[in-house]
Amino acid sequence: MPFLLRVELPDVPGSLGRVASAIGEAGGDIEAIEIVEKRHDDGVAVDDVLLEVAPGTMPDSIVSACTALDGVQVVWISRYAAGGNLILDLEAVEELTADPAGALDKLIDLLPVTFRAEWAARVHDQDGVVHATNGAPPDLAFTSIGKATRVPTDDDNVHVGARLNKHEIVLIGRRGGPEFLDSELARLGHLVALAMSIARAG
Numbered sequence: 001m002p003f004l005l006r007v008e009l010p011d012v013p014g015s016l017g018r019v020a021s022a023i024g025e026a027g028g029d030i031e032a033i034e035i036v037e038k039r040h041d042d043g044v045a046v047d048d049v050l051l052e053v054a055p056g057t058m059p060d061s062i063v064s065a066c067t068a069l070d071g072v073q074v075v076w077i078s079r080y081a082a083g084g085n086l087i088l089d090l091e092a093v094e095e096l097t098a099d100p101a102g103a104l105d106k107l108i109d110l111l112p113v114t115f116r117a118e119w120a121a122r123v124h125d126q127d128g129v130v131h132a133t134n135g136a137p138p139d140l141a142f143t144s145i146g147k148a149t150r151v152p153t154d155d156d157n158v159h160v161g162a163r164l165n166k167h168e169i170v171l172i173g174r175r176g177g178p179e180f181l182d183s184e185l186a187r188l189g190h191l192v193a194l195a196m197s198i199a200r201a202g
């Protein structure tokens with residue numbers, strides 16, 4: 001069964017190897033690792049680890065094995081329903097350029113996997129939700145935002161958004177967290193800008 005683990009660890013040689021060994025000893029098999037963020041001010045790296053868990057192995061045992069390591073903290077672990085593939089930003093851009101005319105809708109389709117989120121949507125200032133993935137709330141409202149930013153909610157869900165054009169925004173949601181990191185906001189801003197450029201070129 002695939003799981004996605006987000007872990008904070010010291011940004012020093014050998015840290016990732018220690019985490020990988022702990023995961024293996026606890027019954028997890030690492031499929032892929034993506035560096036999400038490096039915080040040079042406090043010497044911490046944030047990594048997403050896609051792993052396969054052997055039948056009968058509890059995810060809690062992997063969390064315990066990781067947190068037993070000095071300086072390592074598990075931010076979250078969850079089942080990963082995206083078929084075990086990590087779509088990196090460049091791969092997403094390649095898919096957008098394959099169909100410039102449909103780039104804006106394709107962007108929405110790719111964002112949940114790219115950002116490990118449950119849903120994404122395009123929201124128009126007059127027409128409401130104009131394109132969304134499964135699971136997106138149907139009553140999402142347009143809000144005036146510019147660059148990629150966190151959007152307040154009245155529950156424990158976390159949303160981020162960015163202006164797509166004069167009349168539309170992009171929203172992404174995670175149910176219950178975790179919060180979107182600053183590096184993820186920067187990535188979202190770049191992808192939205194690229195999608196707009198690709199769409200205009202088409």
